[in-house]
Amino acid sequence: MMRYLGIDFGTKRLGLAVSDELGIIAGKYGTIERKGTKTDVERLKGIIEQEKIQKVIIGYPKNMDGSSGDTARKVEDFVSNIKRQINIPIETWDERLSSVSAEKLLIQGEVKRRKRKKVIDQLSAVIILQNYLDYQNLPII
Numbered sequence: 001m002m003r004y005l006g007i008d009f010g011t012k013r014l015g016l017a018v019s020d021e022l023g024i025i026a027g028k029y030g031t032i033e034r035k036g037t038k039t040d041v042e043r044l045k046g047i048i049e050q051e052k053i054q055k056v057i058i059g060y061p062k063n064m065d066g067s068s069g070d071t072a073r074k075v076e077d078f079v080s081n082i083k084r085q086i087n088i089p090i091e092t093w094d095e096r097l098s099s100v101s102a103e104k105l106l107i108q109g110e111v112k113r114r115k116r117k118k119v120i121d122q123l124s125a126v127i128i129l130q131n132y133l134d135y136q137n138l139p140i141i
Contacts, residue, residue, distance in 0.1 A: 005029075005044075005053040006129025008095070008121050009061075009075045014040065015121025017129040018051055024137060026129035028122040037081050045086060054088055059095030059128040093132045095124070 002023045008015035016029040029051075032043050047053070058079055061071045075092065083090050 002054045003052055004129060004133065005048060005051065005056045006125045006132065007044075007056065007058045008124035008128055009059055009071075009078060010034070010121060011074070013121045014044075015123070015125035016047070017122065017125035018053070019129060019133060023133060026126045026133060028119075028126050031121050037078065041082050041085050044082065048086065048088065056082075056086070056088065056090045057093050057129055057132045058090065059124070060092035062094055091132075093128055095128045 001021055002019075003021055004019040004023055004026075006017035006019075006026055008017075012034055014032040014034065016031060017026045018029045019026050029047070032040060034040055044056075048056070058075060060075055062068060079090060079092060
């Protein structure tokens with residue numbers, strides 16, 4: 001039984017998702033407007049404590065060919081900073097197409113463009129975390 005926090009990293013916002021206590025289902029948690037790494041980490045620490053999080057999963061944006069770009073390096077820097085200040089396991093997870101999937105889901109749900117901008121980061125975090133949880137819970141053959 002482990003509770004996870006999923007993060008969709010962005011330069012303006014961090015989308016957040018939290019798993020259930022069994023570590024099976026991801027649900028949206030909200031967003032953090034970026035104010036700087038120090039402030040962002042303090043807010044994350046509060047959420048981790050409040051929600052009794054035991055592991056953090058951060059989306060890692062690989063290019064379609066598997067290479068890493070500028071955003072991936074920003075995520076690596078962010079992960080390095082929070083690992084120094086948060087004493088629980090922190091892992092990155094390939095997030096290719098999570099934002100595209102989130103956008104498609106919102107369009108299919110007929111969510112208006114203005115509303116989509118407000119929730120896409122949360123939904124991307126849910127997709128990242130749910131993909132991670134699904135992979136972790138695959139049966140061993």
